[in-house]
Amino acid sequence: xxxxxxxxxxxxxxxxxxxxxxxxSGFTFDDYAVHWVRQAPGKAPEWVSGINWKSESIGYAxxxxxxxxxxxxxxxxxxxxxxxxxRAEDTALYYCAKTTCSRASCYAYFFDYWGQGTLVTVSS
Amino acid sequence: xxxxxxxxxxSASVGDRVxxxxxxxxxxxxxxxxxxxxxxxxPKLLIYVASILQSGVPSRFSGSGSGTDFTLxxxxxxxxxFATYYCQHLNSYPLTFGGGTKVEIK
Numbered sequence: 001x002x003x004x005x006x007x008x009x010x011x012x013x014x015x016x017x018x019x020x021x022x023x024x025s026g027f028t029f030d031d032y033a034v035h036w037v038r039q040a041p042g043k044a045p046e047w048v049s050g051i052n053w054k055s056e057s058i059g060y061a062x063x064x065x066x067x068x069x070x071x072x073x074x075x076x077x078x079x080x081x082x083x084x085x086x087r088a089e090d091t092a093l094y095y096c097a098k099t100t101c102s103r104a105s106c107y108a109y110f111f112d113y114w115g116q117g118t119l120v121t122v123s124s
Numbered sequence: 125x126x127x128x129x130x131x132x133x134x135s136a137s138v139g140d141r142v143x144x145x146x147x148x149x150x151x152x153x154x155x156x157x158x159x160x161x162x163x164x165x166x167p168k169l170l171i172y173v174a175s176i177l178q179s180g181v182p183s184r185f186s187g188s189g190s191g192t193d194f195t196l197x198x199x200x201x202x203x204x205x206f207a208t209y210y211c212q213h214l215n216s217y218p219l220t221f222g223g224g225t226k227v228e229i230k
Contacts, residue, residue, distance in 0.1 A: 045167060045210060046221065047219040050217070059217035060217075062218060108155055108172070108173060108215045110212065110214050111167070112169050114167060115166065
C-alpha cells in the first residue's frame with residue numbers, strides 16, 4: 001500500500017524558515033517524481049514544487065521560486081521542502097504527492113497518491 | 125497556463141447527469157486531469173490525459189476534450205459524488221489547477 005506521510009508543519013512567524021518532510025512507503029521511491037502541492041483554507045490546490053527521481057529535473061511555482069528548495073533522499077525514501085522567508089500567503093495545508101512520472105515512462109505530471117498533509121501557518 | 129472551471133458551484137439531485145467544464149488559456153493537447161475532493165481529505169485522481177479513467181473510479185465518471193476545452197461528466201449522480209472537483213494541466217511547469225466546482229445536493 002502506497003503511503004505518504006508529511007511532517008514538519010507548524011506555526012511560524014513571517015520571515016522565518018521551516019522544513020517539511022515526507023516519508024514514502026509502498027512503492028519504489030527512487031523510480032518516481034514526487035511533488036509538493038499546497039491548499040489554503042477554502043481555496044483550490046496550488047502546485048508548489050516537483051523533483052524527478054534523480055533530482056535532475058526540478059520545478060517551482062513562481063510564488064515560491066527563490067524562497068523554497070525541494071530535495072529528496074532516495075536512501076531514506078524521503079522528500080523535503082525547505083521554506084525560507086515565509087509569508088502570510090504561504091499559510092496552507094502542504095501535501096506530498098506521487099506522480100506516475102517514472103524513470104521508465106514520463107509524459108505527464110498527475111498525482112495518483114497524496115499524503116494527508118501538514119499544516120503551515122505563518123503569522124506573528 | 126490558466127484553467128477556468130465553470131460553473132463554480134451547482135446544485136443537483138441524485139440520478140442527474142452533471143457536466144463540469146474546464147477551459148485552458150492556451151492549448152494543452154489532452155494533458156488534463158480531474159480530481160474529486162471531499163472535506164478534510166486530499167484530492168483523489170479521477171481521470172488523466174483528458175479521458176482515461178483512473179483504476180477503481182466508477183464508470184459513471186467520464187472526461188473529454190482537447191486543446192483548450194474539456195469536460196467532466198457524471199452520468200448519474202450518486203450520494204457519494206457530492207464534492208468539489210478540480211482540473212489540472214499536466215505536462216509543463218508550472219503545473220496549475222482550476223478554481224474548482226462544488227457539487228451540492230439540491
